[in-house]
Amino acid sequence: MSDLEDVVPNSETPDFYDVRSLLTDEERSVQDTVARFVDQRVLPIVGECFEHGRFPLELVPEIGRLGLLGATLTDYGCAGLSHVASGLIMQELERGDSGLRSFVSVQSGLVMYPIQRYGSDEQKQRWLPALARAAAIGCFGLTEPDGGSDAGAMKTHARRANGDWVINGAKLWITNGTLADVAVVWAVTEDGVGGFLVEKGTPGFSAHDIQHKFSLRASVTSALFFDDVRVPERNRLPGARGLAAPLSCLTQARYGIAWGAIGAAQACYQEALRFARQRVLFGQPLINKQITQQRLAEMLRQITTAQMLALQLGRLKDAGRAHHAQVSLAKWNNVRMAISVAREARDMLGAGGISVECCPVRHLLNLESVVTYEGTETIHQLIIGREIAGVGAF
Ligand SMILES: Cc1cc2nc3c(=O)[nH]c(=O)nc-3n(C[C@H](O)[C@H](O)[C@H](O)COP(=O)(O)OP(=O)(O)OC[C@H]3O[C@@H](n4cnc5c(N)ncnc54)[C@H](O)[C@@H]3O)c2cc1C
Numbered sequence: 314m315s316d317l318e319d320v321v322p323n324s325e326t327p328d329f330y331d332v333r334s335l336l337t338d339e340e341r342s343v344q345d346t347v348a349r350f351v352d353q354r355v356l357p358i359v360g361e362c363f364e365h366g367r368f369p370l371e372l373v374p375e376i377g378r379l380g381l382l383g384a385t386l387t388d389y390g391c392a393g394l395s396h397v398a399s400g401l402i403m404q405e406l407e408r409g410d411s412g413l414r415s416f417v418s419v420q421s422g423l424v425m426y427p428i429q430r431y432g433s434d435e436q437k438q439r440w441l442p443a444l445a446r447a448a449a450i451g452c453f454g455l456t457e458p459d460g461g462s463d464a465g466a467m468k469t470h471a472r473r474a475n476g477d478w479v480i481n482g483a484k485l486w487i488t489n490g491t492l493a494d495v496a497v498v499w500a501v502t503e504d505g506v507g508g509f510l511v512e513k514g515t516p517g518f519s520a521h522d523i524q525h526k527f528s529l530r531a532s533v534t535s536a537l538f539f540d541d542v543r544v545p546e547r548n549r550l551p552g553a554r555g556l557a558a559p560l561s562c563l564t565q566a567r568y569g570i571a572w573g574a575i576g577a578a579q580a581c582y583q584e585a586l587r588f589a590r591q592r593v594l595f596g597q598p599l600i601n602k603q604i605t606q607q608r609l610a611e612m613l614r615q616i617t618t619a620q621m622l623a624l625q626l627g628r629l630k631d632a633g634r635a636h637h638a639q640v641s642l643a644k645w646n647n648v649r650m651a652i653s654v655a656r657e658a659r660d661m662l663g664a665g666g667i668s669v670e671c672c673p674v675r676h677l678l679n680l681e682s683v684v685t686y687e688g689t690e691t692i693h694q695l696i697i698g699r700e701i702a703g704v705g706a707f
Contacts, residue, residue: 327582329617332624336397343384343398347405350379355409360669362531366524368412369531370492377447381406381417383425389441391425397627400572404623408576411679412532414569419488420444422565424451424497427508430561431552436510440495452493454484454537455559461486462692463707464499465556469539471500471507478502478509478549480542486686490520490535497550498539499559508550508558517542528682564637567687568630571643572623574651575616577680581651581658581673582612588662599661608661612654619647638700641693649690652680 322329333341354372362369376382380392381402387393394402399421407414425444428436443449457467469482480500490496496511496518511518517540522533550558586609589600599605626643629635655677659666667674684690692707699705 324613325583325586327579327613327616328620329613330621332620335624336401337395340395340398340401343394344401344405346379347381347402348408350375351405351409355406355413359410359413359531360672360675362412363410363675364530364669366526366530368416368492368533372413373416373447373450376413376417377445380445381421382447383421383429383441383445385421386425386429386441386445389429389437390445391441395627396568396630397624400569400623400627403569403573404576404579406576407573408580410531411573411577411676411683412529414573414576415488415529415532418566418569418573419453420447420451422569423453423562424495426565427453427497427550427553427558427562428510431508431550431558432510433547433551435547436550440510443494449494450489450492451495451497452487452489452535452537453559453562454487454490454496454498455563456484456486458483458485458536461686462689464559465506467499467501467506469498469500471502471509473503474543477543477545480509480511480539480544482539484537484539486523487520487535487537488686489533490537491522492533493520496520496537497562498537500539505555506553506559508553509544510548510550511539511542511544512548515542515544528678530678560637563687564640567640567644568626568635570683570687571619571626571640571647574644574647574680574683575619575623577676577683578612578616578619578651578654581655581676582609582616584672585609585612585658585661588665592663605661608657612657615650615654619650622646636700638697641688641696644687645690645693645697648680648684652677652684655680 383391384394384399385396403414428440455464471478471480494513498509498511499506519538520535522535589605592599622643655673658673659677662671665671695707
């Protein structure tokens with residue numbers, strides 16, 4: 314038998330099935346760079362940010378310099394990385410905090426992606442280089458006060474007026490809303506759902522932050538209002554016709570979440586492991602107890618299966634073969650996995666586990682948003698159900 318059998322699996326980070334060995338050199342290097350950024354810049358401040366409900370805007374320029382925005386796009390100053398590399402970026406960022414990962418998901422998958430896929434050359438030239446280097450921030454307005462899951466029932470509408478468009482309506486729960494220089498806004502038109510680039514300062518357009526959140530406190534979440542907002546035809550995304558356009562953007566962001574959730578779970582597992590080694594109860598470190606080992610083994614099992622799922626999904630995506638229902642399954646599975654790991658880790662830390670000093674409770678609270686946005690768990694189950702049955706049951 315080969316020496317390989319003696320190789321000790323990495324249960325610390327954890328990477329129990331050596332996913333690292335399946336990555337390219339470039340993917341490993343991207344992961345290491347983002348991991349360093351998170352260790353040095355994010356972790357020292359993120360607890361304070363969460364506690365005080367503050368988004369760490371000061372980190373955004375460095376995120377731009379590192380090439381983490383629109384990382385899979387080519388040209389316009391984007392890095393042109395593989396989808397696996399972009400997943401690893403999300404994993405490492407969410408090891409820090411879901412809020413920072415949300416910022417990058419929105420800017421990349423929900424703002425840069427639709428401009429690149431559905432925008433005019435002028436729109437791409439104007440916005441993509443600035444969004445890539447974080448000189449501009451974007452947001453994505455789809456969800457409305459009367460419900461997000463049934464996006465086709467949106468009430469925000471745009472009507473033609475002397476060659477311009479006039480938008481009326483409201484969007485709720487919009488990440489980066491008050492920070493954004495440009496909002497990608499979805500509205501019903503006479504030709505079905507259309508996408509519009511609404512710039513900050515346009516008369517009739519206003520945004521305010523949603524306060525009193527228990528979740529994603531280190532992230533800006535806003536409400537957007539459109540009161541006879543006039544935008545020129547050149548601000549309409551010419552290639553976006555119908556609901557399929559915003560839904561295609563959601564598939565991009567959901568893919569990133571499937572990876573990001575692994576990072577949150579890894580952080581919680583590591584903290585529980587550290588604690589179990591240090592805490593002495595009934596004359597022994599907790600780690601020596603059968604029940605503790607069983608709990609850690611269960612967490613490792615869940616994280617490892619999520620890693621394998623995300624990697625294969627990424628390889629399918631890089632081959633142009635990922636189906637949106639596969640993305641749904643990974644988002645559902647991996648976020649549910651992370652919630653389970655975070656809750657278990659929180660409990661294993663005892664009373665200290667409710668403090669902002671420990672990461673599991675922060676991740677757990679954040680994940681309550683992550684399981685809801687980008688399609689609730691029920692919506693993903695119904696998407697997969699439709700693939701199985703051939704009949705939609707929404
Ligand atoms: C922190 C945060 C940030 C967000 N950022 C953004 C953003 O940047 N842009 C954006 O557009 N949106 C954003 N959202 C909104 C998010 O996408 C929506 O909250 C989500 O789509 C669910 O919509 P809803 O909250 O209106 O719930 P609803 O759609 O009203 O759903 C309520 C409940 O009904 C269930 N349900 C839905 N359909 C069915 C069905 N057919 N059968 C049975 N049950 C069903 C749902 O699973 C849920 O449990 C964000 C949300 C949060 C919390």
